[in-house]
Amino acid sequence: MTHRFLITSLLFCLSFISVQAQLLSEKNNFTRQDTLRGSITPERAWWDLTYYHLDIKVNPDKKYISGKNTIKYKVLENKLVMQIDLQPPLKITKAIQNNKELDIKHDGNAHFITLKDPQNINDINSIDVYYEGHPKEAVNAPWDGGISWKKDNNGNHFIASSCQGLGASVWWPCKDHMYDEVDSMLISVNVPDNLMNVSNGRLKSVEQIDDTKTYSWIVKNPINNYGVNINIGNYVNFSEVYDGEGGNLDMSYYVLRDNLEKAKEHFKDAPKMMKAFEHWFGQYPFYVDGFKLVEVPYLGMEHQSSVTYGNKYMKGYLGRDLSGTGWGLKFDFIIIHESGHEWFANNITYIDIADMWIHESFTNYSESLFVEYYYGKKAAAEYVIGTRKDIHNNTPIIGYYNVNKEGSGDMYPKGGNMLHTLRQLVTDDEKWRQILRGLNRTFYHQTVTTQQIEAYLAKETGIDLSHFFNQYLRTTKIPTLEYSIKNKELKYRWTNIIDKFDMPIQVSINEKEAWIFPTAEWKIKVLDDKNASFEIDPDFYVNTKKL
Numbered sequence: 432m433t434h435r436f437l438i439t440s441l442l443f444c445l446s447f448i449s450v451q452a453q454l455l456s457e458k459n460n461f462t463r464q465d466t467l468r469g470s471i472t473p474e475r476a477w478w479d480l481t482y483y484h485l486d487i488k489v490n491p492d493k494k495y496i497s498g499k500n501t502i503k504y505k506v507l508e509n510k511l512v513m514q515i516d517l518q519p520p521l522k523i524t525k526a527i528q529n530n531k532e533l534d535i536k537h538d539g540n541a542h543f544i545t546l547k548d549p550q551n552i553n554d555i556n557s558i559d560v561y562y563e564g565h566p567k568e569a570v571n572a573p574w575d576g577g578i579s580w581k582k583d584n585n586g587n588h589f590i591a592s593s594c595q596g597l598g599a600s601v602w603w604p605c606k607d608h609m610y611d612e613v614d615s616m617l618i619s620v621n622v623p624d625n626l627m628n629v630s631n632g633r634l635k636s637v638e639q640i641d642d643t644k645t646y647s648w649i650v651k652n653p654i655n656n657y658g659v660n661i662n663i664g665n666y667v668n669f670s671e672v673y674d675g676e677g678g679n680l681d682m683s684y685y686v687l688r689d690n691l692e693k694a695k696e697h698f699k700d701a702p703k704m705m706k707a708f709e710h711w712f713g714q715y716p717f718y719v720d721g722f723k724l725v726e727v728p729y730l731g732m733e734h735q736s737s738v739t740y741g742n743k744y745m746k747g748y749l750g751r752d753l754s755g756t757g758w759g760l761k762f763d764f765i766i767i768h769e770s771g772h773e774w775f776a777n778n779i780t781y782i783d784i785a786d787m788w789i790h791e792s793f794t795n796y797s798e799s800l801f802v803e804y805y806y807g808k809k810a811a812a813e814y815v816i817g818t819r820k821d822i823h824n825n826t827p828i829i830g831y832y833n834v835n836k837e838g839s840g841d842m843y844p845k846g847g848n849m850l851h852t853l854r855q856l857v858t859d860d861e862k863w864r865q866i867l868r869g870l871n872r873t874f875y876h877q878t879v880t881t882q883q884i885e886a887y888l889a890k891e892t893g894i895d896l897s898h899f900f901n902q903y904l905r906t907t908k909i910p911t912l913e914y915s916i917k918n919k920e921l922k923y924r925w926t927n928i929i930d931k932f933d934m935p936i937q938v939s940i941n942e943k944e945a946w947i948f949p950t951a952e953w954k955i956k957v958l959d960d961k962n963a964s965f966e967i968d969p970d971f972y973v974n975t976k977k978l
Contacts, residue, residue: 461834481613482615486499524561525561572732573593612654617648626664628662704766707801739769740765742763758810782880788829791843796815822845824908828903857894924954
């Protein structure tokens with residue numbers, strides 16, 4: 432994919448080094464391997480991904496993978512050393528270009544392949560990278576991922592990949608950095624013939640080879656590495672056609688055989704999700720590749736056009752309402768949340784995992800928008816406000832750049848509440864909806880930086896949001912409105928804020944709505960009643976302190 436945002440990304444990272452040095456209190460020690468994984472190295476920068484053909488055999492009994500990845504790329508500079516990533520204990524056995532075996536220098540997870548033929552600018556070349564071994568077994572998927580080697584209740588193998596953060600190179604060789612998405616892909620997976628593999632995109636072919644079958648899936652849209660998946664089990668399938676904004680959308684469901692009837696009822700949340708999210712975010716971004724829900728032996732993950740599901744056919748999050756309000760039990764959390772990532776993660780994708788909030792804050796917020804679509808604005812507000820109990824404010828939402836380090840888990844509930852607060856500043860619900868839809872149009876199938884998202888939101892809202900985002904994304908400080916009422920005077924100011932933070936806020940004075948405009952300096956508003964009541968609009972994520 433063209434590196435249209437590479438220069439912007441690098442400039443953005445440099446511009447915020449000084450800001451982060453001041454605002455981030457947590458310190459980390461990073462290694463050379465962190466840099467090789469998390470930065471756009473010279474050995475990555477000179478070539479642009481165009482196509483993958485991942486062609487592998489999975490041996491469930493031995494927990495073993497072998498095969499190759501054919502990598503096609505466009506030459507951007509005349510260089511000869513290419514970085515390909517693959518994590519031990521998997522091993523690259525050889526690399527071949529134009530029938531010539533190539534020299535490989537191994538450096539931990541990074542492998543530097545020296546090409547023999549000239550690399551002429553604008554040429555489209557390819558290389559075959561062969562590999563094999565026992566991939567890392569997932570410890571606590573999807574958070575500590577890899578390959579989950581499980582069995583279903585009937586003793587059949589039940590296998591799935593999950594690798595966000597850890598990286599796709601935990602199970603297949605690739606250019607494992609988010610800045611460069613491959614334009615299209617073919618995924619061919621050979622498995623025992625009593626099992627089926629389900630991957631991204633559409634099923635192209637099934638080939639019987641002795642007592643095995645090879646399932647080939649074609650992906651026609653750009654896809655990020657961690658979004659690529661394999662899911663192997665004794666699956667059965669049912670499907671429907673959804674009449675959406677982009678026409679007829681194939682929605683398919685792959686579940687364990689014993690769960691078929693249960694899934695037919697429970698997965699009715701999927702078309703409900705599609706209707707709500709196309710309303711809020713615009714057309715589903717991958718009509719050409721369809722939409723799938725695939726049952727897996729872990730909780731679930733946002734794999735593009737192949738969303739994985741393991742919520743045990745319960746409402747809420749494994750039967751719990753994360754908001755504590757009751758609204759979270761009106762829907763299956765995994766179906767709604769992980770599908771929301773089709774817009775924020777798979778359509779709009781971060782360049783650096785330090786900006787993971789772009790995926791998780793918007794998708795956390797999408798849960799309340801789903802609630803609003805079906806149950807109303809009041810219910811949605813209650814839901815998102817209810818998630819504040821899980822905010823810790825121990826480290827900032829934005830992480831460290833160029834070392835594959837995400838920020839705080841607060842990017843979920845705090846990020847969702849930050850966006851809910853921003854909606855209040857817009858003051859126009861239809862304008863806010865169009866901003867969200869425009870976001871997905873503007874950055875359609877693109878990789879982005881925080882700076883780009885901030886700039887878009889500032890432009891479309893017409894509000895200077897620089898201090899707003901610095902406050903909520905780059906510090907752990909929550910603005911506190913200090914106030915007192917005495918002798919018909921309301922005295923108020925912001926505390927626990929960064930320099931120049933001046934967010935207006937809606938309040939209720941004697942049950943009448945009003946806006947006030949606090950800064951770090953005390954302000955006074957004359958009241959009609961010395962005993963006037965005063966309340967902060969709870970839709971704003973702030974603290975209050977009455978003096």
